[in-house]
Amino acid sequence: MEHICAKYGDHIVLQDFSLAVEPGEIVGIVGPSGCGKTTAIRSLCGFLNPEKGKVTINGKTVFSREERVNVPPENRKIGIVFQDYAIWPHMSVYDNVAYPLKKRKVPKDQIPKRVTYALEQAQMTGYEKYMPSQLSGGQQQRVAIARALTSSDDIIVMDEPITNLDAKLREQMLVEIRLMQSRLNTTIIYITHDQEAAMQLCDRIVIMEKDGSICQIGTDEEIIKNPANRFVFSFIGVSNFIPVTRREGKYWVETGKGRVCYRDSKPEGYLDDAENVVMGVRPMDIVFDDKSPVKGTIEQAVFLGSLYNYFVRLGDLELRVQRSTLDALGGKEYEEGQQVGLTFLNEKYYDAKEAAAE
Ligand SMILES: Nc1ncnc2c1ncn2[C@@H]1O[C@H](COP(=O)(O)OP(=O)(O)OP(=O)(O)O)[C@@H](O)[C@H]1O
Ligand SMILES: [Mg+2]
Structure with a gap:
């Protein structure tokens, strides 16, 4: 055609x-x-x-x-x-x-x-x-x-x-x-x-x-x-979208209740010259990491057989995080109410204007 x-x-x-x-x-x-x-x-x-x-x-x-x-x-x-x-x-x-x-x-x-x-x-x-x-x-x-x-x-x-x-x-x-x-x-x-x-x-x-x-x-x-x-x-699968800004050469997560720096240098795939962007990240690509300055609270932990599904509160944002059950058993268990550090992997960056238009 x-x-x-x-x-x-x-x-x-x-x-x-x-x-x-x-x-x-x-x-x-x-x-x-x-x-x-x-x-x-x-x-x-x-x-x-x-x-x-x-x-x-x-x-x-x-x-x-x-x-x-x-x-x-x-x-x-x-x-x-x-x-x-x-x-x-x-x-x-x-x-x-x-x-x-x-x-x-x-x-x-x-x-x-x-x-x-x-x-x-x-x-x-x-x-x-x-x-x-x-x-x-x-x-x-x-x-x-x-x-x-x-x-x-x-x-x-x-x-x-x-x-x-x-x-x-x-x-x-x-x-x-x-x-x-x-x-x-x-x-x-x-x-x-x-x-x-x-x-x-x-x-x-x-x-x-x-x-x-x-x-x-x-x-x-x-x-x-x-x-x-x-x-x-x-459209493809479950996704999280997180507002991100660049200020003074650092990269910040805008939680709606203040901002927190998640990276000192430019992340891969970050849009050139953009100050306000939206980070897209899959539930499997948010990792619990106590060393991260980005701190959220586990609001809900749901066991789904092969994986754990967590709802994590980060200021005004509610994030979906997934861990495979094997990982969870081998490592630490996470409970509702617990504070966790969050790092992001394989994240994608999109224009905040495009995001706002939806
Ligand atoms: N016979 C028709 N006369 C007038 N408008 C139509 C006609 N058929 C479809 N449309 C309009 O054309 C647009 C596209 O319709 P279409 O049926 O191609 O969508 P679709 O992608 O197949 O949606 P769905 O997933 O719901 O089947 C819609 O806005 C619909 O209202
Ligand atoms: Mg159709």
Whole structure:
């Protein structure tokens, strides 16, 4: 997709949206509700005609206003699984999965073989004669996946396909989608606002901001290690944001009840020339260290099996700190009401103005 501009009436959702997906790749698109994820894939699939821009699939232009090209959705050969794009209730499982093949005018004698194969991939063999009302929610979604497989040999778009399932089934479906993808080498575009599901499933993740722009594209590791901005930092996992200032060449934590120096020299990644910034730091990267001049008080200590979760009061700030249980057992135990020194590791610095705008 190149320079897509898409709108509903006067409401511009995508300004200048560009995204290239490689064959055989699973790409996740994540972003807050209403940012334009579904709009982007509707433009890709042909359910919405962008104002501007170009859509190319396997080297073939399927949409371009300038070139006056607009291939209808059924000829773009994209398999689609929508959250609310249920399977047809009046058709059996077999007919649901066979339908796209008939529409694509696949020779009749090849249809049974392909339906069988698609059902096998979705682990729904044996359910051919069932009607959708006789299936559980998860089974219906698997039929939808099988149907997507018969709609396309190479591209499947999934828009929140498994949000209706319980946690365990969701987990299982993610594993199945991944396995299916590696067997068939299908290109998958997976849309969700569940960043954890996206990280688990996808080769690359596209993060969209509220305004429809893409703020980062990368592997899960790249995004976790180097979040492009404060929004990405807070979107991926639990985060602490701490106001920090530079005064007289030293670096101070602004607790809201006074300031305390936490570093004498410039921290790595500190923004040049900035006096007021916001430090982003993960719960695992705040370390209890009695020698630190930054003193907080443990307000709450919660044991979560593999880790301890602490809520630490630092002036007006409430910080989330996590320690793995093994660390905690090997070292000192920390109790509610106890004073602790705090040091920060792997911290990121963001413009305080950007932070204030949110
Ligand atoms: N058919 C429509 N007519 C008018 N406005 C629409 C239409 N569909 C979506 N919108 C608006 O476009 C914006 C983007 O919607 P979109 O469905 O693309 O968001 P999304 O990122 O998929 O959100 P979600 O995670 O909630 O599914 C929203 O502000 C929405 O209100
Ligand atoms: Mg959506």
